Amino acid sequence: MDGFKRRLRDSVQLRLSITLSLAILIVALLAGAFAFTSALDEAHEMQDDALRQVAALFDRQHMTLQYPSAEQAAGEDEDARIIVQYLADSEHAPSNNDNAIPLPFPTTLADGLSTLTIAGEAFRVLVKTTAAGQRIVVAQEADVRDKEARESAWRSLLPFLILFPVLLLVVGDLVRKLFRPIATLSAEIDQRDQQALHPIDEHHLPTEIRPFVVAINRLLKRVEQAMETQRRFIADAAHELRSPMTALSLQAERLKATPLSATAQERFLPLAEGIERNRKLIEQLLALASAQSLTARPQACVSVHAVFRQVLEDLLPLAEHKGIDIGVESLADVQVVINEMEMFILLKNLVDNAIRYTPAAGRVDLKVTAQRKTVLIEVTDSGPGIAVAEQRLVFDPFYRSLGTHESGSGLGLSIVMAIVERIGARIQLGFADEAKQSGLRVSVWITR
């Protein structure tokens, strides 16, 4: 019940539907009750009129009465009949039998309408004094009258019974239709890419929602500007770091060329490694900033094997150094329309990761397969793989697996993810060997 209350408070649509339905219900009940009682009264009125008509007819035509025997009366509808008799005959009414006429009405009745109980049954009775001075009684059983009156009153309720559910359906449908622009709008915003911050089209929206959407558009614009500023800052900062890095690495190279003592040479090695790590970090930061930027890049038909080759040419020294057998599994090349530089950076980061996290004398395989609408590229290694729980985390910038000894920047997979999102591809991490839960297999699906 609390949940319903909360939903009622939160949802304008629900509140509107329920309020309107309740209003319709109350109006329908009131109108129904009024129609019912007035129809009931109306019916009784008409039946009384019928009694009066019979009495008047009897009086005007100067009719004389002949009571039918009980047998004759059996043919008619005994309950529905209208009885006419002289009031004076009531005294010699045969018994307490309501079937036989005359009936035992009290002879003291005054002229006019009344309701009496005769022989255990209720009667509506009209007493009239005729022009000839005789007093006659026109009577009908009250049961029948009530039954007929009720039937006609119920019939008067029929329009309400039909109208109420129809109105409910109409109101529900109308409310849903009126709120549809909001639902469509939220679906549109939900489907957007992470990077898509373009304004929402406000032209087809109702005027009531438009100010809200305009405000959101202004917010989106501010967010976009803030993100752009941040991206530009990362790019600029990394650029600015390049010059001092160059100076540092060149000076270190000169130092290496001079004759050094054995200790100095030993200490020089970590220094050179540190410089190399810094250089790589700057490159990765720049690659990430560029992958996240919104600028569109020219696309062309690119041979995946050609990109494999560039990546291998770049990374072969690293693989050879670790004694890793690296190669391409697929025999047939596949073409894909993409920006070649992005494709290269994507694959280079994946292969670089694979080589880094695969122990010496391991194996790294590259593979491309053409599927119906996509191109599947797989990079598989014989390393430890990534635990299922960790598979989502590794895409976060600067995330580094526990227990890793590799001196990575922690940006490689973030760059991969940024490019994947940018080009509308899909990426999935898994195990190269599902049974043993070992080895990393990265699958990337690129739309053809």
Added chain:
Amino acid sequence: MRILLVEDDLMIGEAIQAVLNDASYATDWVKNGLTALAALDTQSYDLVLLDLGLPGKDGLDVLDTIRARNNAVPLIIITARDALDDRLRGLDGGADDFLLKPFPMAELLARMRAVLRRRGGNAQSLLDNGEVSLNLVSKQATTAETRDVQLSNREFALLQALLIRPGAILSRSELEDRIYGWGNEVESNAVEFLIHALRRKLGSHVIKNVRGMGWMVSKGA
């Protein structure tokens, strides 16, 4: 050889100048574009190393001015700017090569040698990647273990193809294209056969196989 180094960063300039001097290049170092243009007016250089982010006159403007004066001196841009636009403007503007900071000094020296070689025509008669050198005239190969091994025409063509760009992977069909002229019937397994022969003559480490891709010689130091 006389080199003009245009670099405003003191530490970088100093380091490059020292290494160039060690490598027996005579180096003049200027720190802005106007001085660079003045130096080019008074002195003839074999090569210019040009930084783009210069105070006063931008490196690309300096390049434009040099080329506008019909000075065809070989020129390598060294810069921290990696935007594709800058790269294209530099190369379209008449630069011979484009080197992104930070770079190892060995790479700069190699690029300088390559540019000078290209500009000097095909006079060079030796291809070398540090592991194996190939004499283009006598068709003899030399490694650390062997000396002046005579190669057959096809062995020579294959090794030459690999040594033109050390570190580049060439596929079987690319190697076949280099070995066989047009209209020559390509024999199956010819590439494997030639590589086997070359490895036997020069040592197995000289030519490396990349599974599924092709063959290469290492890039060298």
